Amino acid sequence: MLHPLTMRLLAALLSLPLAACAAAPTSPVAPTKETVLDNGMHVIVREDHRAPVVVSQVWYKVGSSYEHDGLTGISHVLEHMMFKGTPKHPAGEFSRIIAENGGRENAFTGTDYTAYFQQLEKSRLPVSLELESDRMRNLLLPPEEFTKEVKVVMEERRMRTDDNPDALTYEQFMAAAYQVSPYHHPVIGWMTDLEHLDVADLRHWYQEWYAPNNATLVVVGDVKTDDVFAMAKKYFGEFKPSDIQSPKPRTEPPQKGERCIVVKAPAELPSLIMGYRAPSLVTTDAQWKAYALEVLAGVLDGGESARFARELVRGQQIAAAASASYGLTDRLDTLFTLSATPANGHDIKQLEQALRDQVKRVRDELISSDELARIKAQVTAAKVYERDSVFYQAMQIGTLATVGLDWREGDRYAERINAVTPEQVRAVAREYLVDDQLTVARLDPQPIDRKHPPKSGGMNQGVMR
């Protein structure tokens, strides 16, 4: 179990909320510079001298959306195996050395990236760069370590997904909304694929994607940019680039009508997810559309005064909770997603109707100038708040650079949001929030049978290589 505090922290770090990447006129962004090593590795440094600390992150352009059928979850398993040793630093040494230096370290995998990070007192940056450089090219992948670690990942899957009815519903929802796009499968992978993964698959995956010309080093903190550039050259400059093949596009074909699925699982509460197909900032045919969709998400769910909280939770009291989200920085076409849990006394049908009514309204009517002003104020403030965390700043730069956007786009966020008009918001609602492009998933709670729980972990029991 992750500590709830950690969970919240992660939720905050790993999402790019509406108000996350704005630029406040009162608070100019810290100087940020970029260089590209001869071997193609990107290095981006932001100086932030508020505290004597540094965060270092290495981002690879690989994640679950690069994976083929039968190999789902391999990016994430490889991320785990990146701590299992090189000839120079055997398994466990990486973590021990960082700990010895008072550092914190970890890694994360998403649909579009795999990233590794260390947070350290500023003078220890070379420790982290040396270790990252070593495992970029020299990973051992010992079979006996793999056998144990893949079990750990299966436990992670059981904890996060199999025993969590909402997560299970979300996984099924994604699989229904995307048929061809690799967003179809979960980041953690299908259990059957984890069960049949082997170390040769991992070795191949490592060779295919872990190379300087497929990586971005992001350093934020109390450092001098030129020093970091020099260190990057010293630790990563020797590596030869690899021949990196772009993943096949796997473009989702046009959807021909609404899709509905039901997930039955032992649960106490029903829940609902509705996702409309939409382009991301990466795939959109016009940039303003992506930002208008961001504003739309803010109109519905950007704070306690937004429409969902005000009307669905407090006014009609039809939802116990309701949210809207949009995958602005997804590498491929994404979804504009509404999710909600009904309040006592209301069923899921009423809740779904209430959400559809909300969608109808943003298609029919212009949003008010007050709503737009509120979102712009939130964006301006958030741009200041985000500078309280060097880690968050690095996350933002790394995400943008890795999904194929210019990382400077983060600094232009407020400007882009400020340019959005009520007419544009209505226009994207009309273009994208249409029933034929909708996938609906409903969690249908089954009684939690405490007298006859499944034996020994049900179908996933003990299927280990």
Add this chain to the structure above:
Amino acid sequence: MNRPFHSFLRGLYFVAALLLISAEAAATPDILQWQTANGAHVYFVAAPQLPMVDIQVVFDAGSARDEGKDGLAVLTNGLLAEGAGKLDADAIAERFDAIGAHFSNSALRDMSVVSLRTLTDKKLLNSALDTFATVLQQPTFPADALERVRNQMLIGLQDEEQSPGAIAEKAFYRALYGTHPYASPSDGTSDSVKALTRDEVVSFYQRYFVAHNAVIAIVGAVDRKQAEHIAEQITQRLPAGNAAPALPPVQALTKAESIHIPHPSTQTHILMGQPGMRRNDPDYFPLYVGNFILGGSGFTSRITNEIREKRGLAYSAYSYFVPMREEGPFMLGLQTRNASADESLKVLHETLEKFAQGGVTEKELAAAKRNITGGFALNIDSNSDIVQYLALIGFYHLPPDYLDTFIARINAVTVEQVRDAFARRVAPDRMITITVGGNR
């Protein structure tokens, strides 16, 4: 905005914020301290670099004060922004959102917390403070809002009933604390929440939301004068009142007890533990450093090594102390597929026993100290970190030089002190063990 479950971490189980990892000889913030006219304690750090301020007001009004009306502290705290002065919930939300201010509130067993983050531009700051002051000092507890929040709490309880981890934690506290106020879940039970009344909320607020029962922490781009003004503005209308009385002491467990709760999950969640330590416990440092080695330091701890690295039994395995006003729990935990539950439980118990008997080595202790002290700068590198520290220092009456002396106190811990503290405070033969999951 990303989807939920978008990313997967290799696993983080540091509980730094609870345990207050800290301190190298690096610069510590300069903490100013005073009392408001009506007696609230104020802790302030000037942080002029960013045009923003964080304010946290903490009352000794957590669920330990529920007195059998389980859920009362959470309901009272949750209603503060649902109506205050002449403002209704919509108006309060609008006023904060319109200027990009963040308001948040929560109640745990010890604390009831109300927080604000806002820009310090004069007009925005004044507006945010005005609303914040109203919410803190003039909540109206509207009857219709109470019913709505009550219903949300009931839904929250149902949500927990479908989570084996949440079920385990509730059972753990109940078994550990028996008749002590810490036994009850902060968010109550469905029966207790249904029975709560508006009168009870009002009298709870009147009794505990008073200046002598409050600590104010402020960090941001304001000077001492402004901070003084802020502290007055947000509490001057509260009565001076009295600090909450001492909580009863926690009784030690007299015997081991195991409780299994069947649940249709693929994993069994295991929680094992005893009453642990108080926040200002004389054994705080040896217990903290000792546990860091046992199960508190993630991938370099013994429990993670035995359970995860050697055997692949669980994604997350840990031990930690939750230091509270009275003895908060010492807990060890993991979750594993049902078929591995017995094996995992055995390894967890053996790891604890070995630790309790053999203690730590000089080498382990030195490594732990380097980790804790070398990372000190990271613990105070943001305003949000510092405001949390201030609130803790004030609430638990830690010495004002707590941050300045932390490194020295970590470095002073010896192998013998760790052995002695664990021998006196942790009894592996008298643990509560909760398992929630399917048949094994």
